[in-house]
Amino acid sequence: MSHDTAALAQIHRQVMWNRLIAVVEEQAQIMIRTAFSTTVREAGDLSAGVFDLHGRMMAQAVTGTPGHVNSMMESVGHFLKKFPAATMQPGDHYITNDPWLGTGHLHDLTVVTPAFHHGAIVGLFANTAHVIDVGGLGMGPEGRSVFEEGLYIPIVKCFDRGAPNETFFDFIRAGSRLPVELEGDIYSLCACNDAAARRLADMMDEFGLASLDPLADFIFDSSLRATLAEIARIPGGTYQAEIHSDGYDEPVRLAAAMTVGNDGIAVDFAGTAGLSSRGINVPPAYCRAYACFGIKCVVAPEIPNNWASLAPFRMKIPEGCILNAPRPYPVSVRHVIGHLLPDLMMGCLHQAVPDRVTAEGASALWNPPLRGGGAISGQARGNKPVVADFEIITFNSGGTGARPTRDGLNATAFPSGVRTMPVEATENVAPVVIWRKELKPDSGGAGRTRGGVGQVMEIATKGDLEFAVNASFDRIAHAPKGRDGGLDGANGRVALKSGKTLRTKGLQVIPDGDRLILELPGGAGLGDPADRDPALVARDVRDGLVSADNARRLYKVALTDSLGVDTAGTARLRGAA
Incomplete structure (x- = not known):
């Protein structure tokens, strides 16, 4: 030929x-x-x-x-x-x-x-x-x-x-x-x-x-060779990291040792917490899925995803750990733990290729299942009405971690990649009213590049009647961590509008006349905040993403009355930092 x-x-x-x-x-x-x-x-x-x-x-x-x-x-x-x-x-x-x-x-x-x-x-x-x-x-x-x-x-x-x-x-x-x-x-x-x-x-x-066999052979051969070539660009060695989830009733430690070699990347999850009695356990295939994704985002993001491009990534998941749940352990909200795995993988890879890794983000979706009707309210309510029976899930996200050359994304799902559900779509199929859904200022971790900001939501039923939330939230006790001097993102929060703090996980009732408040976490920052371009800080203040106080206190940027950069004042602040 x-x-x-x-x-x-x-x-x-x-x-x-x-x-x-x-x-x-x-x-x-x-x-x-x-x-x-x-x-x-x-x-x-x-x-x-x-x-x-x-x-x-x-x-x-x-x-x-x-x-x-x-x-x-x-x-x-x-x-x-x-x-x-x-x-x-x-x-x-x-x-x-x-x-x-x-x-x-x-x-x-x-x-x-x-x-x-x-x-x-x-x-x-x-x-x-x-x-x-x-x-x-x-x-x-x-x-x-x-x-x-x-x-x-x-x-x-x-x-x-x-x-x-x-x-x-x-x-x-x-x-x-x-x-x-x-x-x-x-x-x-x-x-x-x-x-x-x-x-x-x-x-x-x-x-x-x-x-399709000849085409499959071409796809697999090309993908494997390309992936191994990208792995060869990563400095060899073993890199260790850990990350913590809020867990159900106690924190959960996720640990990994990643070994980069000529024939692939092996990850050992020894040291990870044991199985839970509740549905936050992760079946092993789901662990492999998100761990592989976290590695691929850094090592070989341009190579199409298929059997061969994932083959060089190998996982050792110890029996008895929360990432290797056997049947019939409960696993309903396995994403709460699983979505943290890309951040864990990036914690390892940050030691090898720091210029290609993001800071930690909100990671786990905030997708509260909402339920109302007789099954929640019962019949012994006197003359109080009962909301019509409904079952709905709404998908929402906090901020992503800062990137090496760009800020994190605001209220955007990573690593899951799902879209935020429009308020109108939820309200159209259930007697739910989302009274507030807005970005949360100062929730993105400060850094040379800023973490993406989270959001605040206020949820009720029509008429503010009793309903329930089956909470499965995370990053409340353990905020996303910054890298290279970047600050942590803001913690999440779950509460009633009347002021009571709710548990982060489990079925809970929002009483008549009250509303559910969700404050979603922000992504963490990357690099020293004092190295951020003052013009970008001023833009963030004008956009309502950063307060003027944090601009001065965290970023060492002074602003004019019109929210432009006070060059002389900024020089004094940064010179004294």
């Missing part, structure tokens, strides 16, 4: 790879457009991908969360063990929400669908979506085992050659507080896989492909 011919073949394979990514992105977008749950259609809490017949992920959608994508990458192999590819037929769909075979808790449904081309199975499409309700105690940390947390679905066939499994759907409808939404979401997940399978067949016809 001539050099020109080889180069053209290389370009041709790259075009097909890009097309495959476009196919799974369309798969994800169809899910968003057809989903019933606000968690999917508004927040984008989902994943989508295409796999070869060995269960190896070839490509993932850009839209989606790392916790779903990277743990779903493992789950397809479990489906194939129970239902080998050779037994699958067109129109078949398989489903589970098993936390240890799927993506970590019962509220995530994973659907796998075979794709056929000219009568032969050529690949598999998989997706995952977070649904609002699967019965049980609801999404929260109160369960003592996974069996209390909701309806447990093993790997089963939900559609057989296009016909719905009516027995399966009878169980689904009977086991949820929101049967219409749950059944609708399952149809949505199956429909988007069907659409992706049709698009894949069109692509294979266009490029004259009889099999």
Whole structure:
């Protein structure tokens, strides 16, 4: 083969790879457009991908969360063990929400669908979506085992050659507080896989492909070589870090020792706290998912995510630790701990490549499940009305950590990457009123680059009637930590408007006439605050993100009456610092 011919073949394979990514992105977008749950259609809490017949992920959608994508990458192999590819037929769909075979808790449904081309199975499409309700105690940390947390679905066939499994759907409808939404979401997940399978067949016809195997080999070989080349740029050695979660009733220590070698990066979580009796435990696949993501963000962010690009990252998770929960430990809010893992990985990598690592951020989502009606208020209320029955989850985020050359992002989800749910979407489907949702000044940690600010929310029901929150919040006792002289981000806070401080985790009632106040954490700063450009400090004050007092006290910047930089005053402050 001539050099020109080889180069053209290389370009041709790259075009097909890009097309495959476009196919799974369309798969994800169809899910968003057809989903019933606000968690999917508004927040984008989902994943989508295409796999070869060995269960190896070839490509993932850009839209989606790392916790779903990277743990779903493992789950397809479990489906194939129970239902080998050779037994699958067109129109078949398989489903589970098993936390240890799927993506970590019962509220995530994973659907796998075979794709056929000219009568032969050529690949598999998989997706995952977070649904609002699967019965049980609801999404929260109160369960003592996974069996209390909701309806447990093993790997089963939900559609057989296009016909719905009516027995399966009878169980689904009977086991949820929101049967219409749950059944609708399952149809949505199956429909988007069907659409992706049709698009894949069109692509294979266009490029004259009889099999995906040669393209898979190219993707995996290219990705592995590129990832190993990026790892080689990281100074070798072993780096250790720790981070703390508020936990349920006591703090949780997460510890890691990361060894960078020629053949990959190995992480040992020895020293991490033991298992909890509550639902903050993390199944191992979810631990691997977010730990890998944290490493990849620093080491190889430009390489597409697939089986081979993740293969060089290896995890050793000791038995009995909170990151390796065995069945049937409760795991409903595993994200509270899991979302801290990228910050832990960056704590290790900061020692090797400090110019490529962010400060710590709010990390864990603040996604309070809200519930109201007779189940909360009961009937013994005299003449007081009871809010209509409802079950809703709203996704919100604090600030991200400062970046080496830019500030952190305000009220933005990292590492999950989900979108903030619009107030109107929540109020449209439940008798909830969000009276206040605004950025919180001075919550971003001061630094050469500033941490992203958090936000303040004030939530009630229509008429300020009694309702409940199933709290699963973090970064309240343990604020995000700054790096290289940057200051910590602000702690979070959970309270009633009347003043009472609430527990950070667990089901709690907001009484009649009162409202729930959430103050979300801010991201931490990076570098000495006195090194920040005074013009940026003045801009932050004008934008309401930093107070004039903190500009002077923390950043050593004096301001004029019109909130410009007082150059002479700033020079005096910084000269005396």
